[in-house]
Amino acid sequence: MKKLIRLFVFFLMFFIPASRVCAFSDGDSVIKIIYKRSYNNPPFPESTNNQYIIIDGNKSYCLFGEGVRGKDGKIGARVDLMKDFGNHTLYFMGPMIPEYTVNDYWSDSLPAMHWTIVNQFTTIKNNYCQKAVTNFRGREYTAFFALNIPIQDGPWKFCGLPGLIVKLGDSKGIYNFEMTSFEKVPNEYNLGIGKENGDYSLYKPLFKKWHLRRLEKDKARREADPNCLDCGEGVTVRYTFIENLLD
Amino acid sequence: MKKVLIFFMAIAVSSFAFASSETPWTNSILKSVSKCTATAYGTYYGPGGNETDVSCTKTASSCAQAQADAANCRDLNVCNAVRSFGLEPSPTLNCPKVSEFENP
Numbered sequence: 001m002k003k004l005i006r007l008f009v010f011f012l013m014f015f016i017p018a019s020r021v022c023a024f025s026d027g028d029s030v031i032k033i034i035y036k037r038s039y040n041n042p043p044f045p046e047s048t049n050n051q052y053i054i055i056d057g058n059k060s061y062c063l064f065g066e067g068v069r070g071k072d073g074k075i076g077a078r079v080d081l082m083k084d085f086g087n088h089t090l091y092f093m094g095p096m097i098p099e100y101t102v103n104d105y106w107s108d109s110l111p112a113m114h115w116t117i118v119n120q121f122t123t124i125k126n127n128y129c130q131k132a133v134t135n136f137r138g139r140e141y142t143a144f145f146a147l148n149i150p151i152q153d154g155p156w157k158f159c160g161l162p163g164l165i166v167k168l169g170d171s172k173g174i175y176n177f178e179m180t181s182f183e184k185v186p187n188e189y190n191l192g193i194g195k196e197n198g199d200y201s202l203y204k205p206l207f208k209k210w211h212l213r214r215l216e217k218d219k220a221r222r223e224a225d226p227n228c229l230d231c232g233e234g235v236t237v238r239y240t241f242i243e244n245l246l247d
Numbered sequence: 248m249k250k251v252l253i254f255f256m257a258i259a260v261s262s263f264a265f266a267s268s269e270t271p272w273t274n275s276i277l278k279s280v281s282k283c284t285a286t287a288y289g290t291y292y293g294p295g296g297n298e299t300d301v302s303c304t305k306t307a308s309s310c311a312q313a314q315a316d317a318a319n320c321r322d323l324n325v326c327n328a329v330r331s332f333g334l335e336p337s338p339t340l341n342c343p344k345v346s347e348f349e350n351p
Contacts, residue, residue: 234304
């Protein structure tokens with residue numbers, strides 16, 4: 001009898017949200033997901049911000065901020081990355097001033113990581129979730145995806161699980177994402193990306209070169225004027241990359 | 248009598264030495280008490296999941312000044328990080344204009 005009830009609840013969880021998810025194939029509405037993103041890398045204090053995801057049909061946009069409504073009534077926002085599930089390609093913003101600006105994007109495979117689904121279950125904010133783990137570009141991650149929300153998406157580049165990722169964190173506790181909101185909203189967005197310049201294998205060495213040049217320029221500036229307002233002995237600037245870009 | 252004279256002379260010399268060394272030592276203590284050190288932290292979440300952490304520790308004659316200097320230094324470094332990606336910093340950061348920033 002107990003097994004029967006469990007089975008019923010399990011199927012019910014699939015059935016109820018299906019009606020919510022179907023809505024995003026309708027052009028009049030999109031799915032808006034908010035993740036609370038925490039970054040905790042001592043000795044610096046923890047910082048948090050929101051990551052906004054808009055799912056419109058086969059495309060998912062990860063935004064910088066919530067967006068701003070323009071004169072035309074549409075909400076515009078800078079797109080950090082876009083997942084095109086139809087073409088199995090992810091596009092991410094990769095500015096390297098002056099050669100590449102914020103309108104320059106790079107492509108990556110979709111999904112970019114390989115998951116191992118683990119036989120562990122839990123309930124997170126009324127979502128029946130299963131655990132999955134992956135090792136992605138230098139960090140080990142544990143994710144919990146909602147079996148009752150069959151959207152294969154998640155925060156940042158993370159996706160490719162049978163359900164929406166509702167919680168994700170790396171083994172060192174530096175990066176953590178937790179879904180705080182999932183809703184269907186009217187499609188008032190005007191989102192798009194700039195031109196694609198190449199794939200991740202091309203981007204990575206270019207970024208490393210650009211970053212090292214940025215460090216050298218900054219060092220030279222500080223040495224030229226040791227008394228500048230943002231210089232001095234007590235000043236520390238540290239760069240951390242979610243992906244291991246400097247190998 | 249000679250021993251008593253030597254004893255008093257020794258006391259006089261040591262008192263002088265103590266008095267002459269005490270004044271600057273006391274002053275230096277007073278100076279360090281009147282100084283204040285403050286640290287301001289900031290983190291900028293850049294494109295592609297790149298984080299820039301900034302910490303600025305500044306010392307000034309008053310705590311309010313030290314805090315202002317530290318916050319100003321932190322904001323300037325965050326402005327620098329935002330602009331390194333070709334993005335315009337939020338107005339709440341009170342970043343200097345680009346020309347001022349490049350040639351402070």
